[in-house]
Amino acid sequence: MAKRIDVSGLNAYYGSFLAIEDISMAVEPHSVTAFIGPSGCGKSTFLRTLNRMHEVTPGGRVEGKVMLDDENLYGAGIDPVAVRREVGMVFQRPNPFPTMSVYDNVAAGLRLNGSHRKAALDDIVEKSLRGANLWNEVKDRLNKPGSGLSGGQQQRLCIARAIAVEPDVLLMDEPCSALDPISTLAIEDLIGELKERFTIVIVTHNMQQAARVSDRTAFFNLAAVGRPGKLIEIDDTERIFSNPSVQATEDYISGRFG
Amino acid sequence: MSHASLTPRRSSLRGATLPKWFPWAVAAASVALGLAVSAAAGLQSSIQWALIAAVCFVGGNYGVSARVEGRRQAKDRVATSLVWVAFLLAVIPLASLIWETLKRGVKVLDGYFLSHSMGVVSDTEPGGGIYHALIGTLEQVGLATLFSVPVGVLTAIYLVEYGRGRLAKAVTFFVDVMTGIPSIVAGLFILSLWVLILDMGPSGIAGSFALSILMIPVVVRSTEEMLKLVPNELREASLALGVPKWRTILKVVLPTSLGGITTGVMLAIARITGETAPVLLLVWGTNFINTNPLSGPQASLPMYIYLQYANSGGEGAAYDRAWAAALTLIAFIMILNLAARAIARWKAPR
Ligand SMILES: Nc1ncnc2c1ncn2[C@@H]1O[C@H](COP(=O)(O)OP(=O)(O)OP(=O)(O)O)[C@@H](O)[C@H]1O
Ligand SMILES: [Mg+2]
Numbered sequence: 195m196a197k198r199i200d201v202s203g204l205n206a207y208y209g210s211f212l213a214i215e216d217i218s219m220a221v222e223p224h225s226v227t228a229f230i231g232p233s234g235c236g237k238s239t240f241l242r243t244l245n246r247m248h249e250v251t252p253g254g255r256v257e258g259k260v261m262l263d264d265e266n267l268y269g270a271g272i273d274p275v276a277v278r279r280e281v282g283m284v285f286q287r288p289n290p291f292p293t294m295s296v297y298d299n300v301a302a303g304l305r306l307n308g309s310h311r312k313a314a315l316d317d318i319v320e321k322s323l324r325g326a327n328l329w330n331e332v333k334d335r336l337n338k339p340g341s342g343l344s345g346g347q348q349q350r351l352c353i354a355r356a357i358a359v360e361p362d363v364l365l366m367d368e369p370c371s372a373l374d375p376i377s378t379l380a381i382e383d384l385i386g387e388l389k390e391r392f393t394i395v396i397v398t399h400n401m402q403q404a405a406r407v408s409d410r411t412a413f414f415n416l417a418a419v420g421r422p423g424k425l426i427e428i429d430d431t432e433r434i435f436s437n438p439s440v441q442a443t444e445d446y447i448s449g450r451f452g
Numbered sequence: 453m454s455h456a457s458l459t460p461r462r463s464s465l466r467g468a469t470l471p472k473w474f475p476w477a478v479a480a481a482s483v484a485l486g487l488a489v490s491a492a493a494g495l496q497s498s499i500q501w502a503l504i505a506a507v508c509f510v511g512g513n514y515g516v517s518a519r520v521e522g523r524r525q526a527k528d529r530v531a532t533s534l535v536w537v538a539f540l541l542a543v544i545p546l547a548s549l550i551w552e553t554l555k556r557g558v559k560v561l562d563g564y565f566l567s568h569s570m571g572v573v574s575d576t577e578p579g580g581g582i583y584h585a586l587i588g589t590l591e592q593v594g595l596a597t598l599f600s601v602p603v604g605v606l607t608a609i610y611l612v613e614y615g616r617g618r619l620a621k622a623v624t625f626f627v628d629v630m631t632g633i634p635s636i637v638a639g640l641f642i643l644s645l646w647v648l649i650l651d652m653g654p655s656g657i658a659g660s661f662a663l664s665i666l667m668i669p670v671v672v673r674s675t676e677e678m679l680k681l682v683p684n685e686l687r688e689a690s691l692a693l694g695v696p697k698w699r700t701i702l703k704v705v706l707p708t709s710l711g712g713i714t715t716g717v718m719l720a721i722a723r724i725t726g727e728t729a730p731v732l733l734l735v736w737g738t739n740f741i742n743t744n745p746l747s748g749p750q751a752s753l754p755m756y757i758y759l760q761y762a763n764s765g766g767e768g769a770a771y772d773r774a775w776a777a778a779l780t781l782i783a784f785i786m787i788l789n790l791a792a793r794a795i796a797r798w799k800a801p802r
Contacts, residue, residue, distance in 0.1 A: 247692055252616065279694030289685040293707045303693035306703050352689070359693055 196223035196393040197263045197362040204258030206243050213239045215422035226394045228404035231414030236423030237397045241365050245281035246274040282361035286368040288348035290340035296332050299340040303359035318358055326354035327384050346377025366396040382407050405435050413443045468520050482508035506537045557779025560772045570739035578769035582777050584741040585756035591745040592656045593725050596663035604671025612679040613701055630669040638665040639730030654736040656745030662730030667720045674716025678709040711796035718792030722785040728754040753781045
């Protein structure tokens with residue numbers, strides 16, 4: 195299920211503004227890769243190029259190659275909609291569909307992509323909610339609106355919604371930045387479990403979080419405001435946090451940045 | 453911190469406040485003053501004493517408050533009292549309009565009136581009713597809604613979800629222009645197209661074409677605003693699940709804004725239901741029941757009101773019928789608005 199991502203020579207633009215330049219990296223299947231770096235260095239932008247969400251922004255444009263196993267996501271004839279089914283995404287702010295119940299939110303990806311029989315859907319919804327560690331909290335209120343849950347529960351609902359469509363890769367853009375420490379811990383535990391099934395990429399501003407959950411860490415930086423963001427280095431998390439090979443990484447991690 | 457500032461009387465956070473009933477007292481005093489002044493000066497019109505009272509109300513609030521509470525609170529009170537005066541200015545004519553219509557309208561408004569036409573009643577005789585006009589209005593407005601809502605909603609979807617560049621700008625511009633088209637011009641346009649060029653006779657459907665011209669821009673505008681209110685995150689959440697864009701719009705964006713769109717459509721319907729000019733040109737009006745909107749003249753409520761009033765000379769049976777029909781029209785629009793609110797509340801995201 196989980197797939198390998200191999201990026202080479204990737205540039206992403208907003209209109210004529212080059213936001214990230216010449217990024218190459220590999221993400222191993224069944225691993226958690228964390229992206230760290232200062233605000234505005236293009237972590238979100240890069241993440242969104244991995245499931246072709248970047249081009250949803252007006253003016254968004256990408257150059258380069260993103261290989262998912264042996265298929266180039268930016269190759270000719272690739273359907274972005276099909277890509278997004280294989281590479282799921284969880285956003286910084288929980289965004290359950292407000293008109294839908296908890297159940298419908300989890301089922302949304304499947305329902306909106308075609309018909310599914312009720313019994314099969316029930317199974318998938320329960321499995322996904324269990325997978326997101328939310329089942330026990332919501333099993334009695336599956337038909338209540340999803341927006342009535344707490345922030346942390348909503349975020350796990352969004353994770354359940356994303357894993358219900360069985361993607362190969364799960365991208366998470368600062369999934370815990372709006373959550374309390376306990377919900378954060380719940381989601382970090384969840385990430386540890388989910389990597390058995392998916393390839394996971396997570397953006398975070400929280401160094402301890404990157405150190406706790408990830409196997410590999412990528413550090414992004416930008417030379418100056420208005421300049422494109424670049425990948426400085428990517429390595430095993432332990433090495434990045436103990437003995438990085440680039441001085442800028444060490445400065446950033448130890449808080450001596452800027 | 454000095455010791456003096458801790459004693460309650462000298463605290464900078466606490467100031468003298470006027471009691472809750474103060475504005476009411478000022479209002480009562482202003483009304484009394486207004487009445488007294490007009491009685492003394494022999495003024496006849498109630499508008500005059502009301503104006504005097506309004507000025508006293510605003511002035512009194514400011515004067516007393518400025519002396520007791522200070523200038524900032526006084527300004528606040530002036531703003532509040534101006535809002536109240538404006539509110540009354542807006543509500544009094546509305547209330548009196550509804551009251552007048554009710555008073556005069558209920559005289560002949562009954563089941564018979566709603567279920568009979570003017571077919572065998574001459575304008576000066578009592579009896580008769582608005583059945584034919586009701587049918588006409590319902591059919592013409594219904595057809596116009598049927599034409600306008602899909603066109604309007606789809607245009608708004610194009611503008612918000614897809615529209616970029618020249619075409620979108622042009623569409624927005626022409627929608628704005630359409631908003632300002634006088635209803636008589638819309639009527640003339642359809643007249644020249646439908647009747648003069650295509651050589652069709654008067655019919656309900658011709659009227660609904662003209663009404664659509666008036667309705668489409670309203671639907672586009674209101675739907676556009678509602679679609680813009682749908683947060684982008686929801687679209688992205690859906691797209692990121694691998695849902696195609698058109699399905700995202702259909703299943704996520706539209707349901708989220710359905711309440712608002714419905715309200716907009718209802719308001720647009722209310723707006724065209726009262727239109728007389730295009731109906732006059734294209735549907736002509738009749739005293740007989742014509743349930744077929746595709747051919748032959750039809751009646752409609754606004755035109756019925758106009759014709760009855762024009763033939764009445766200001767009194768008698770026709771005059772009463774005009775008021776009763778007006779009451780029916782207002783009630784119809786009121787019910788539509790209430791329905792719109794109910795739908796909006798029912799469909800609002802909880
Ligand atoms: N929609 C957009 N249009 C134009 N420029 C954008 C857009 N979104 C982001 N940018 C620019 O692209 C650059 C990278 O932004 P991005 O959001 O990827 O940063 P980030 O690393 O995720 O920052 P943060 O840690 O604050 O989330 C920034 O210079 C930003 O101003
Ligand atoms: Mg970001």
